Amino acid sequence: MFNRAVAQKKILDGVSFDIKPGETLALVGESGCGKTVLVRTILGIEEKTSGTILYCGKDVDDMSGAEKRRMLRNTQLIFQDTAGALHPRMSIRESVEEPLILSGVKDAKKRENVIEDVFRQIGLDTSYLSRFPHQISGGQCQRVVIARCLVLNPQLIFADEPILALDVSLQAQIINILMDLQEYKGISIFLVAHDLAVVRQIANEIMIMYLGTIVESASSTELYANAKHPYTKVLLKAAPSITKGVKNKRFDLDLKPGDTPDASRLPAGCPFSTRCVYADGLCEKQKPKPVLVSEGHTVMCHKWDQLD
Ligand SMILES: Nc1ncnc2c1ncn2[C@@H]1O[C@H](COP(=O)(O)OP(=O)(O)OP(=O)(O)O)[C@@H](O)[C@H]1O
Ligand SMILES: [Mg+2]
Missing domain, CATH: 3.40.50.300 (P-loop containing nucleotide triphosphate hydrolases)
Structure with missing residues (x-):
C-alpha cells in the first residue's frame, strides 16, 4: 500500500x-x-x-x-x-x-x-x-x-x-x-x-487505476475477455482495435457527463461513483472493497456481479 x-x-x-x-x-x-x-x-x-x-x-x-x-x-x-x-x-x-x-x-x-x-x-x-x-x-x-x-x-x-x-x-x-x-x-x-x-x-498482467485506486486487476487474457469494472469497460470501448468485431453490449458503456474529480476532492464512496452510469446510493456512500472474481482477478465495485 x-x-x-x-x-x-x-x-x-x-x-x-x-x-x-x-x-x-x-x-x-x-x-x-x-x-x-x-x-x-x-x-x-x-x-x-x-x-x-x-x-x-x-x-x-x-x-x-x-x-x-x-x-x-x-x-x-x-x-x-x-x-x-x-x-x-x-x-x-x-x-x-x-x-x-x-x-x-x-x-x-x-x-x-x-x-x-x-x-x-x-x-x-x-x-x-x-x-x-x-x-x-x-x-x-x-x-x-x-x-x-x-x-x-x-x-x-x-x-x-x-x-x-x-x-x-x-x-x-x-x-x-x-x-x-x-x-x-x-x-x-x-x-x-x-x-x-x-x-x-x-x-501479462494488467491493473486499472482510477483516482489513485486499483479498481480492477487480472491477467491480460482474463481482463480483455471478462472485464467486470464499469471503468475498465469504458477503457475497452475507447480501444476499438480490441473490441472490433466483438458483438457484445458490455462495451456499449459511457461515462456520466462531468469531469473526473480531483484527487484532493475524492467522492466519499466509490471513487468512480460520480462518473458511473450504474452508481446508486450505496456506491455514493461506501467505498467498495476488492473482491476476488476468479483466481488472480480482482475488482473493486459494489455491482460487478449485477452488470453485463
Ligand atoms: N509533486 C507533486 N506535488 C503535488 N501533486 C502532485 C505531484 N505530482 C503529481 N501530483 C498530482 O498527483 C496526481 C497524479 O499525478 P500523476 O503524475 O501520477 O498522474 P499520471 O497518472 O501519471 O498522469 P499522466 O498520464 O498525465 O502522466 C495529479 O492530480 C497531480 O496533479
Ligand atoms: Mg504520468
Whole structure:
C-alpha cells in the first residue's frame, strides 16, 4: 500500500501488487490518476507516508546502503518525457557510456562491447554513437534512452508511457523492443499507459487505476475477455482495435457527463461513483472493497456481479 499526502492530499490509496520475474505488468488509467506518482514512490523519488515496498522479499526501508545501491542498479526507469532525458551537449556515446563508468566498469574495451551489444538489441546502428541528441529523431532518441538503461543489465524496468510522444509505427517498434527484452533476457517490465490497446500485446498482467485506486486487476487474457469494472469497460470501448468485431453490449458503456474529480476532492464512496452510469446510493456512500472474481482477478465495485 502506498499513500501519499501532498498538501493534505492523498494521491494513492489501496494499491497492492507484485511484479514477478520476467513478467510485464501494465498499469493503465487516465491522465492524472496517479500512475507516475506510483512509479516515483516505488523508486523512492517520492516519499511515501505509509505502506511497504519489498524488493526480493526485503523491505526497502530496512535495506543497507549497499543493498539499496544493488537494487537501484538492477532497476531502471524510462521516463515519460524523453526529450529531456538525454543531455543536449553529451554525444550519444557519452550518454550511454555514463552509467557504465558511474557503476565502475573501468575497462574501455568492455564498455564498448556492452554498448555495441545493446545497440544491436535495440536495432540502432553504432554510427549514431558520435551524434548529439538534436541530430537524431524522437524515436531514435527513445531507443537511446532504452539503451542507456540496458547497459547495466537490469532485472526490472519501469517504463512510464515510453511511447506517448511517438507516432504509431514507432510505438510498435518500441513495444517490440520491450517484448524482446522480456522474452530473451527475462527482464520484468512495469509498463505505464493510458490506453488498453497499447498494452495488449505486451502485458501479462494488467491493473486499472482510477483516482489513485486499483479498481480492477487480472491477467491480460482474463481482463480483455471478462472485464467486470464499469471503468475498465469504458477503457475497452475507447480501444476499438480490441473490441472490433466483438458483438457484445458490455462495451456499449459511457461515462456520466462531468469531469473526473480531483484527487484532493475524492467522492466519499466509490471513487468512480460520480462518473458511473450504474452508481446508486450505496456506491455514493461506501467505498467498495476488492473482491476476488476468479483466481488472480480482482475488482473493486459494489455491482460487478449485477452488470453485463
Ligand atoms: N509533486 C507533486 N506535488 C503535488 N501533486 C502532485 C505531484 N505530482 C503529481 N501530483 C498530482 O498527483 C496526481 C497524479 O499525478 P500523476 O503524475 O501520477 O498522474 P499520471 O497518472 O501519471 O498522469 P499522466 O498520464 O498525465 O502522466 C495529479 O492530480 C497531480 O496533479
Ligand atoms: Mg504520468
